[in-house]
Structure formats: structure tokens, C-alpha cells
Amino acid sequence: MAATLKDVALAAGVSIKTVSNVINDYEHIRAETKQRVMEAISELGYSPNLSARSLRSGRTGVIGLAVPELSLSYFAELADSIIKAAGRRGLKVLIEQTGGDRDRELEILSSPRLQMTDGLLFSPLGMSNEDAHHLDVNFPLVLLGERIFGGPTDHVTMSxxxxxxxxxxxxxxxxxxxxxxxxxxxxxxxxxxxxxxxxxxxxxxxxxxxxxxxxxxxxxxxxxxxxxxxxxxxxxxxxxxxxxxxxxxxxxxxxxxxxxxxxxxxxxxxxxxxxxxxxxxxxxxxxxxxxxPGRIEIADTAVLVLQERISGREADLPPREFETRFRLIERESSALPA
Amino acid sequence: MAATLKDVALAAGVSIKTVSNVINDYEHIRAETKQRVMEAISELGYSPNLSARSLRSGRTGVIGLAVPELSLSYFAELADSIIKAAGRRGLKVLIEQTGGDRDRELEILSSPRLQMTDGLLFSPLGMSNEDAHHLDVNFPLVLLGERIFGGPTDHVTMSxxxxxxxxxxxxxxxxxxxxxxxxxxxxxxxxxxxxxxxxxxxxxxxxxxxxxxxxxxxxxxxxxxxxxxxxxxxxxxxxxxxxxxxxxxxxxxxxxxxxxxxxxxxxxxxxxxxxxxxxxxxxxxxxxxxxxPGRIEIADTAVLVLQERISGREADLPPREFETRFRLIERESSALPA
DNA sequence: CGCTCATCCTACAACGTTGTAGACTCACGT
DNA sequence: ACGTGAGTCTACAACGTTGTAGGATGAGCG
CATH class of the missing domain: 3.40.50.2300 (Response regulator)
Incomplete structure (x- = not known):
């Protein structure tokens, strides 16, 4: 059905690896070859199969976000900010809802489904500080919120x-x-x-x-x-x-x-x-x-930190704690009495 | 790092296909063999690589949901209901935000990123009825909302x-x-x-x-x-x-x-x-x-219909239109004047 | 003129899974 | 005794991509 590298290679008269190289911006390609490949790509409407790419590369370009419920406005707005922050870094977001239930939260930490993602932003509500050891998982994990401190992972929280x-x-x-x-x-x-x-x-x-x-x-x-x-x-x-x-x-x-x-x-x-x-x-x-509480800063920091851990460049760093700056917003409900 | 079928097969002393068969509940397996495989699986902490599985099977188990913004409460609550409905059917949800922008909406309809999903629930806001032909895409798509009627896809809407x-x-x-x-x-x-x-x-x-x-x-x-x-x-x-x-x-x-x-x-x-x-x-x-407007019914119907299209069983059906039942909820703001 | 080296490209293997085809065993009926 | 068929298992290929190794070409240099 959908065009593959093979089809494009055939159409452009090159090897599939050359097509792959064009797609991945490999530098040593003749301008003319590149041109030909590009034309074949757009002619066939080719776009890479991400499952195959992620099988080969080990990366999916998707991060998970586990929150209690989107119908709680705070988490809806947080998710909004996180999707935007992730988008700026070329990542997609898969959202899980835990309902704030401890068992469900623990389950998500060990769910095979998460293999579809490169890492997880995790905002628990049911877990408590004694559950901190459950965060010691073998995939990149950034903790959000105030339920657990001093855990084994990076943590972004508010003041x-x-x-x-x-x-x-x-x-x-x-x-x-x-x-x-x-x-x-x-x-x-x-x-x-x-x-x-x-x-x-x-x-x-x-x-x-x-x-x-x-x-x-x-x-x-x-x-x-x-x-x-x-x-x-x-x-x-x-x-x-x-x-x-x-x-x-x-x-x-x-x-x-x-x-x-x-x-x-x-x-x-x-x-x-x-x-x-x-x-x-x-x-x-x-x-x-x-x-x-600095929601945008929380989202930006969390995605950045998770991406660092995913890339593995910062793999050796000990768990880090980030606290965002807050701002008091004065409106009518707290004005001086008349 | 993570255990694969191969590792499990080695540990259990069977072929990898047998392990695969156990995982997929193939019926003709001796109880004893199954037992041995299961033990090896839990011992090695094996869980299937979903990228590989989806490359092979063509299914990811993930559906996309494109909405304007989660910070609009209606869409947050809709997303909540959809994630729950999808969960009941064993599907995960990847959320895109369009900001209600027509260009962004059109882009999503042709984005290669969507290959990571089996289909899309699409709630446009910027597109209008003249854009209906853009919905004629080569992946399963279910339209939500009231922007477009009579388009080429299944459509779930409210009355x-x-x-x-x-x-x-x-x-x-x-x-x-x-x-x-x-x-x-x-x-x-x-x-x-x-x-x-x-x-x-x-x-x-x-x-x-x-x-x-x-x-x-x-x-x-x-x-x-x-x-x-x-x-x-x-x-x-x-x-x-x-x-x-x-x-x-x-x-x-x-x-x-x-x-x-x-x-x-x-x-x-x-x-x-x-x-x-x-x-x-x-x-x-x-x-x-x-x-x-029957939000839960919208979510359930949309996920069900999308799954039907994904499974291909209903591939020949013409586009269908679903309208949910509404309910008037009388509260204080519309009471009789005192 | 021949050597080196950068440039451009290709063949092949591998990622981890599942579908296909078939091998082998054993019970059964003829 | 012998085919038949159900049950159980395996070998191999394939999904579409990228990494590795290396081949071919031509420019630069002694």
C-alpha cells in the first residue's frame, strides 16, 4: 500500500540506502542524486515507516504523560503545556490517565505498553513517599508533582x-x-x-x-x-x-x-x-x-530533562530536583474589604 | 538490555516461535511447555517489543486524537472520555493539539507522524465544509464535531x-x-x-x-x-x-x-x-x-467506529453519520423569576 | 605515474516480531 | 499394517529501516 524505501529507490534508480541517506541528511550526496531522490519521494508520496525506524533505532519520538485525569483542569492545562513543549522538541505525547489510583500508577510503571514511548513524565497522586523505590525503573522517567521527594529520578516541582x-x-x-x-x-x-x-x-x-x-x-x-x-x-x-x-x-x-x-x-x-x-x-x-505555579516552566523543564535522559548524554548524572518560580496573582477575591 | 524472544526461547529450551505462540495464546501448546515458557518470561522480565510487533503486524495499538486545545474544558473532558473509551478497547491515545488552526489541521491530515497510530479521531475547528475533501485520506479517520458534514468519513456528532x-x-x-x-x-x-x-x-x-x-x-x-x-x-x-x-x-x-x-x-x-x-x-x-451533548456516548461511538474501520471488517461500508442523544439539564440559572 | 584520500554510493546484516510451510508424533479408523 | 488427521513444535522469511563495511571514482600530490 504505502510506498517504502524500496519503491523510492527503484523509481530514482539508486540503492535504498541512498534514499535513506537523503532522508537523514547524510552529507556526501551529489546534489543531482539528492534532487532525483527527492522527486521520487514526493511523486510516490513516501513517508518513512516509524515502526521500522524505531525498531532499528530504538527511539520512537513519543513520550508518555501519566496524569490523574484530564477533566481536572490543572492537569488539562498541564497536558496542554507539555504537548506544546514536546512539540517544540519534535516529540509526540501519549497520555495515560491513572485516576489518581495507586495501583494503577504502579501498573503504569511496569506496563509493557510504555515500550511504545522513549520515556515517561509521571505525575502520581495515589503513590506516597514510601513508594519512591517503585520509580527506580529501567526507562527514562521524570517525576512531576509533590507526592514523592528524594526519589531515584529527576523531579520537577513547584515551590x-x-x-x-x-x-x-x-x-x-x-x-x-x-x-x-x-x-x-x-x-x-x-x-x-x-x-x-x-x-x-x-x-x-x-x-x-x-x-x-x-x-x-x-x-x-x-x-x-x-x-x-x-x-x-x-x-x-x-x-x-x-x-x-x-x-x-x-x-x-x-x-x-x-x-x-x-x-x-x-x-x-x-x-x-x-x-x-x-x-x-x-x-x-x-x-x-x-x-x-509556573506551569509553562514546569512543562518546558520536564520535557527538556526527559529528553536529556533519553539521549543518554546525561546518563551518569545523579537525580536532579528542579523547582519552578511562582507568582502571586492578585485579583478581586482578596481585595481589601470596602 | 531488555530480554527478547530469543532470550526467553533459549532459557525455556524452545524455539522463538513457540514463545511467540505462548504470548499470542495460540491454542495448540502443551500445558507443560506453556508453563516452562511462562516461567522463563517472568524470570527474564520479558515484555514484547512493540515497535517490532507493529512493524510486523502493521498495527500499533495507538490511535491519534486531534483537538484544538486541552485547555478548553470541553476538549479536556472529551479527551478524558476518549482515553477511557479507548482503554476499555485496549488502545492508547496520542494527543495532538491544532489550536483550531486550519493549516495545522490540514498538516495533521498528511503528517507522517501519524504512522505511529492506527487511525485518527479528528476534531477540526479551523477547517470548513469546503475542506471536506481533505478528509479523504488513506488511513482510518473518524470525524468529530460540527465543522464538516457529508464528508468522506464516518462522523460522530451531537444533535x-x-x-x-x-x-x-x-x-x-x-x-x-x-x-x-x-x-x-x-x-x-x-x-x-x-x-x-x-x-x-x-x-x-x-x-x-x-x-x-x-x-x-x-x-x-x-x-x-x-x-x-x-x-x-x-x-x-x-x-x-x-x-x-x-x-x-x-x-x-x-x-x-x-x-x-x-x-x-x-x-x-x-x-x-x-x-x-x-x-x-x-x-x-x-x-x-x-x-x-452526550459526551461519553460520543467518545464510545467514535472509538468503536474507528476500531471497526481499523480492523478492516467494515471497510466497504459507506461513510456513516452518528448523532448522540442530548439531555437538557435544568439548574438555577434558568429558574422562574422569583 | 602511482599513491592517498575524500567523495559518493552500494550490498548486506541486523533490529524483534509474526506468518507460512512443513516436520514430527501419536491416536484412530480401516 | 497403513494412511489420515489432529496436535505440537520448528525453520525460515519477511515487515522497512539504519549501521557497517567496503567498492568505485576522481582529485591532489610527490
């Missing part, structure tokens, strides 16, 4: 503690003193929730404000519904607060919804800040203050 | 006209008479905007209400920002309206934001309905009435 501290300090600077947290994970130390909570507490400490556990609402999943539920719990508990730090934008938006339903004015009664800088927060009512 | 009519009729049933539209495409007949506008007009006709062009705000892109801008234009134009039909949820949410900013109460002053049933609309303030 969770510092940015959460900045977010909290921002609320404090607006005169808020009772800052509720939505989306904590019970007992977590490492992980987005644990780290961001640590930043929150640091900011409180610096301001000399005692930490009140009653202000922390827990939510295992970070969907909109959980933000709404957590806020209902907070309101129901009767605890007083004048600000909310959402562990991510989605939670913050769900919480805002419930706050407004309950008649609390944002930001006058309650200031709100989120985390992730989703597009959505730019058009909510009110617009949502947030932390931009 | 745009009927569901838009139902959405409009729903607003009419709540006593609304001046229904603004956000997100029209100037002069478009085919395409989500054109079809949904047709449904809108049909509902007006049935209710005996004349169509007022001044009520239609145009927006080429369907991002949140465009919904906001369109609504600002409508408000600025001074045209009166008591309801808004957003061509999609994202537009509707952007428009709601501006409406509320301008002091219009939803649904008391203005009722709003969107289209797509994004998770977001379930937690907005107010919650957003919408059309569920």
Missing part, C-alpha cells in the same frame, strides 16, 4: 511551601487574621496539601498568629464538589473566619460558591485565594486571586 | 439543532421572550454556532417570536474571555433581553460574570443556559443550566 506562605501572607497583609484552609489532607507531610499547609503555618508563625486546627477543612479529592462540601462543613461547624486559602483554584471556586450561597460577601466578609492560576479564575465572580 | 431548540424552548417556557445569544459565528451555516443558532431560531419560530439580529453577539473563539466581551457588547448596545443562550458553557460563564458585575440578577433579571455540561457549571453561582 509549594514558599508560594503557599506568600499566598497566606498576602491575605494577612489585607488585614485578615482567621484564615480557613480548604483541601487539607489529614496527617500529610509530603504532598501538595502537606507542603502548602506548611507554608500556610509558616506565614502564620511569622505574623505571630497561632494555628487553629478547626480552621482546616479536609478533602481527599480536589474537585469542585469537594471545595463546596468542605466549605459547608466549615460553615456548619460555626468556626469564625475572614479568609479562605483554597489548596487549589478548583476547591476555592467550589468554596466561593457555597460562601456566596450562604450570604457571605467576597472579599468584604471573606477574602479568598486559590492556587494554580486556572483560566477559570480569571472569569469567576469575583475573579480569583491565586498562585501561578 | 446540535434539536438540543439548541430544546434549550431555547426551555427559556421560553420560563416566560422569557427576548433571548440573547452569545458566541454566534458571522454567516456560519454549518458548524456548532450555525447549527445551534438554527435550533434557536426554530424554537423562536415555533413560539411565534420574531428573530432579532441585535440579540446575537458574535465571538470567533469560545473562551471565557469571549463570553465576557460579548456580554459587554450586548449590554453596551442597549438592546433589551431577559435571557441568554450561551453557545457553550464557557461562554455562558464568562457572560454571567459580566451580567452580575453589571448588577443583573440571574435568573431573576436574566435567565442563562449554556451548552456542554462542563463540571464547572455545577458549582458556579448560580449553577448553570445546560445541554449535556
Amino acid at each position: 509549594n511551601v514558599e508560594s503557599a506562605r506568600a499566598a497566606t501572607a498576602h491575605l494577612l497583609s489585607k488585614g485578615r487574621r482567621r484564615i480557613a484552609v480548604v483541601g487539607g489532607h489529614q496527617g500529610e507531610v509530603i504532598g501538595s496539601a502537606g507542603l502548602r499547609l506548611r507554608g500556610y503555618r509558616q506565614a502564620l508563625d511569622e505574623a505571630g498568629i497561632p494555628f487553629d486546627p478547626a480552621l482546616v477543612a479536609y478533602a481527599t479529592l480536589w474537585h469542585r464538589a469537594n471545595g463546596a462540601t468542605s466549605m459547608r462543613e466549615l460553615l456548619g461547624s460555626g468556626v469564625e473566619f475572614d479568609a479562605v486559602f483554597g489548596m487549589n483554584d478548583t476547591l476555592a471556586l467550589g468554596a466561593m460558591r457555597v460562601l456566596q450561597e450562604a450570604g457571605r460577601k467576597i472579599p468584604d466578609d471573606v477574602a479568598v485565594i486559590g492556587f494554580d492560576d486556572l483560566d477559570e479564575g480569571r472569569y469567576s465572580l469575583p475573579t480569583l486571586s491565586t498562585i501561578d | 446540535n439543532v434539536e438540543s439548541a431548540r430544546a434549550a431555547t424552548a426551555h427559556l421560553l417556557s420560563k416566560g422569557r421572550r427576548r433571548i440573547a445569544v452569545v458566541g454566534g459565528h458571522q454567516g456560519e451555516v454549518i458548524g456548532s454556532a450555525g447549527l445551534r443558532l438554527r435550533g434557536y431560531r426554530q424554537a423562536l419560530d415555533e413560539a411565534g417570536i420574531p428573530f432579532d439580529p441585535a440579540l446575537v453577539a458574535y465571538a470567533t473563539l469560545w473562551h471565557r474571555a469571549n463570553g465576557a466581551t460579548s456580554m459587554r457588547e450586548l449590554l453596551g448596545s442597549g438592546v433589551e433581553f431577559d435571557a441568554v443562550f450561551g453557545m457553550n458553557d464557557t461562554l455562558a460563564l464568562g457572560a454571567m460574570r459580566v451580567l452580575q458585575e453589571a448588577g443583573r440578577k440571574i435568573p431573576d433579571d436574566v435567565a442563562v443556559i449554556g451548552f456542554d455540561d462542563l463540571d464547572e457549571g455545577r458549582y458556579s453561582l448560580p449553577t448553570l443550566s445546560t445541554i449535556d
Whole structure:
């Protein structure tokens, strides 16, 4: 059906290796020969069989990206950035969804399907730091996210503690003193929730404000519904607060919804800040203050680092840790009360 | 590095073909032999080289999905559903982003990169009906969306006209008479905007209400920002309206934001309905009435149909058109005024 | 004039898998 | 005793590509 090197070689009157050489920009080819081969190629509509090429070369030009779910906006936007970053480097992206399930995550680390890819960008949610040894696989792997630190692979992450501290300090600077947290994970130390909570507490400490556990609402999943539920719990508990730090934008938006339903004015009664800088927060009512964790930088760095490991040039380097720069984005939800 | 059939064959004391047969569940193998091979496989940690397999078999087990952008929530949720549907059928998904750009879309239809996949699910945005002939490619292709009808390939689409009519009729049933539209495409007949506008007009006709062009705000892109801008234009134009039909949820949410900013109460002053049933609309303030276009059914059908074409069993069938069932979801934004 | 060396090209093998054809064994019916 | 056929296994070729080794040609140089 499709034309092969052989067909082109026949049409151009050269050997198949010469055609291959033309395609791969081998330098010692007569201009006239090259011309002839090029014509045959376009005439036959030839394009290389990538399975054969990858069998021979051991490279597929495809990287895997494993994320919990694309319907979580953060991961959708991350995937977007990663596909673009990969595209700039000539790579395609195959996406796996783990659902944030530990077993599924472990399975992906040992799945034969991954042979179709040169390496994997892996953003676990169900695995914890004790699972770090499972990352010691025999293919190039770059870890994303905050579930595991000090693992055996390169790791790209955001400045969770510092940015959460900045977010909290921002609320404090607006005169808020009772800052509720939505989306904590019970007992977590490492992980987005644990780290961001640590930043929150640091900011409180610096301001000399005692930490009140009653202000922390827990939510295992970070969907909109959980933000709404957590806020209902907070309101129901009767605890007083004048600000909310959402562990991510989605939670913050769900919480805002419930706050407004309950008649609390944002930001006058309650200031709100989120985390992730989703597009959505730019058009909510009110617009949502947030932390931009440097998503594009995360994507660029991750793809670059993975490509380095794939190329093998950096094979001897020990695992590296990259932390991106964050940015506080001030919008309406955290303005000074009128 | 990695073990091959040869290594396993050596370890098990059989020919490589026998190992291959075991892997492919060939039936006539002695239980004892099978056992021995299986042990060798797990001992060596063998897993098949998929490049070689796909070179030999002509199948990769990967399908491509080309969408405008994952940061558009609709496509993120669609991609989510498609990855899940593909997973159920043992397929992996490689995602391309076109940015909704016609040139990029045409390029993807002829890209050699696609050889790494068995077929393509293609959701164009920049191409128009006149480009239909570009879909006549020599690989399995299933068209998604509303840009092109009557093309040379199978096509899975939603019931745009009927569901838009139902959405409009729903607003009419709540006593609304001046229904603004956000997100029209100037002069478009085919395409989500054109079809949904047709449904809108049909509902007006049935209710005996004349169509007022001044009520239609145009927006080429369907991002949140465009919904906001369109609504600002409508408000600025001074045209009166008591309801808004957003061509999609994202537009509707952007428009709601501006409406509320301008002091219009939803649904008391203005009722709003969107289209797509994004998770977001379930937690907005107010919650957003919408059309569920049957995303999961779209994903399932598309993957099934593509797989049929890939398998070649249905190769002789003429292009088929599939239209999914929609569902009107009534939430707060379109309730009767107090 | 003959040697060296760069240039341009080719033949062949190999990547790891599966399809094809066929060899061998053994039970069965004639 | 002998063909038949089902069951079990193997050798070999092929998928389309690229790496290796080397052949042919001609320019440059002593």
C-alpha cells in the first residue's frame, strides 16, 4: 500500500540506502542524486515507516504523560503545556490517565505498553513517599508533582511551601487574621496539601498568629464538589473566619460558591485565594486571586530533562530536583474589604 | 538490555516461535511447555517489543486524537472520555493539539507522524465544509464535531439543532421572550454556532417570536474571555433581553460574570443556559443550566467506529453519520423569576 | 605515474516480531 | 499394517529501516 524505501529507490534508480541517506541528511550526496531522490519521494508520496525506524533505532519520538485525569483542569492545562513543549522538541505525547489510583500508577510503571514511548513524565497522586523505590525503573522517567521527594529520578516541582506562605501572607497583609484552609489532607507531610499547609503555618508563625486546627477543612479529592462540601462543613461547624486559602483554584471556586450561597460577601466578609492560576479564575465572580505555579516552566523543564535522559548524554548524572518560580496573582477575591 | 524472544526461547529450551505462540495464546501448546515458557518470561522480565510487533503486524495499538486545545474544558473532558473509551478497547491515545488552526489541521491530515497510530479521531475547528475533501485520506479517520458534514468519513456528532431548540424552548417556557445569544459565528451555516443558532431560531419560530439580529453577539473563539466581551457588547448596545443562550458553557460563564458585575440578577433579571455540561457549571453561582451533548456516548461511538474501520471488517461500508442523544439539564440559572 | 584520500554510493546484516510451510508424533479408523 | 488427521513444535522469511563495511571514482600530490 504505502510506498517504502524500496519503491523510492527503484523509481530514482539508486540503492535504498541512498534514499535513506537523503532522508537523514547524510552529507556526501551529489546534489543531482539528492534532487532525483527527492522527486521520487514526493511523486510516490513516501513517508518513512516509524515502526521500522524505531525498531532499528530504538527511539520512537513519543513520550508518555501519566496524569490523574484530564477533566481536572490543572492537569488539562498541564497536558496542554507539555504537548506544546514536546512539540517544540519534535516529540509526540501519549497520555495515560491513572485516576489518581495507586495501583494503577504502579501498573503504569511496569506496563509493557510504555515500550511504545522513549520515556515517561509521571505525575502520581495515589503513590506516597514510601513508594519512591517503585520509580527506580529501567526507562527514562521524570517525576512531576509533590507526592514523592528524594526519589531515584529527576523531579520537577513547584515551590509549594514558599508560594503557599506568600499566598497566606498576602491575605494577612489585607488585614485578615482567621484564615480557613480548604483541601487539607489529614496527617500529610509530603504532598501538595502537606507542603502548602506548611507554608500556610509558616506565614502564620511569622505574623505571630497561632494555628487553629478547626480552621482546616479536609478533602481527599480536589474537585469542585469537594471545595463546596468542605466549605459547608466549615460553615456548619460555626468556626469564625475572614479568609479562605483554597489548596487549589478548583476547591476555592467550589468554596466561593457555597460562601456566596450562604450570604457571605467576597472579599468584604471573606477574602479568598486559590492556587494554580486556572483560566477559570480569571472569569469567576469575583475573579480569583491565586498562585501561578509556573506551569509553562514546569512543562518546558520536564520535557527538556526527559529528553536529556533519553539521549543518554546525561546518563551518569545523579537525580536532579528542579523547582519552578511562582507568582502571586492578585485579583478581586482578596481585595481589601470596602 | 531488555530480554527478547530469543532470550526467553533459549532459557525455556524452545524455539522463538513457540514463545511467540505462548504470548499470542495460540491454542495448540502443551500445558507443560506453556508453563516452562511462562516461567522463563517472568524470570527474564520479558515484555514484547512493540515497535517490532507493529512493524510486523502493521498495527500499533495507538490511535491519534486531534483537538484544538486541552485547555478548553470541553476538549479536556472529551479527551478524558476518549482515553477511557479507548482503554476499555485496549488502545492508547496520542494527543495532538491544532489550536483550531486550519493549516495545522490540514498538516495533521498528511503528517507522517501519524504512522505511529492506527487511525485518527479528528476534531477540526479551523477547517470548513469546503475542506471536506481533505478528509479523504488513506488511513482510518473518524470525524468529530460540527465543522464538516457529508464528508468522506464516518462522523460522530451531537444533535446540535434539536438540543439548541430544546434549550431555547426551555427559556421560553420560563416566560422569557427576548433571548440573547452569545458566541454566534458571522454567516456560519454549518458548524456548532450555525447549527445551534438554527435550533434557536426554530424554537423562536415555533413560539411565534420574531428573530432579532441585535440579540446575537458574535465571538470567533469560545473562551471565557469571549463570553465576557460579548456580554459587554450586548449590554453596551442597549438592546433589551431577559435571557441568554450561551453557545457553550464557557461562554455562558464568562457572560454571567459580566451580567452580575453589571448588577443583573440571574435568573431573576436574566435567565442563562449554556451548552456542554462542563463540571464547572455545577458549582458556579448560580449553577448553570445546560445541554449535556452526550459526551461519553460520543467518545464510545467514535472509538468503536474507528476500531471497526481499523480492523478492516467494515471497510466497504459507506461513510456513516452518528448523532448522540442530548439531555437538557435544568439548574438555577434558568429558574422562574422569583 | 602511482599513491592517498575524500567523495559518493552500494550490498548486506541486523533490529524483534509474526506468518507460512512443513516436520514430527501419536491416536484412530480401516 | 497403513494412511489420515489432529496436535505440537520448528525453520525460515519477511515487515522497512539504519549501521557497517567496503567498492568505485576522481582529485591532489610527490
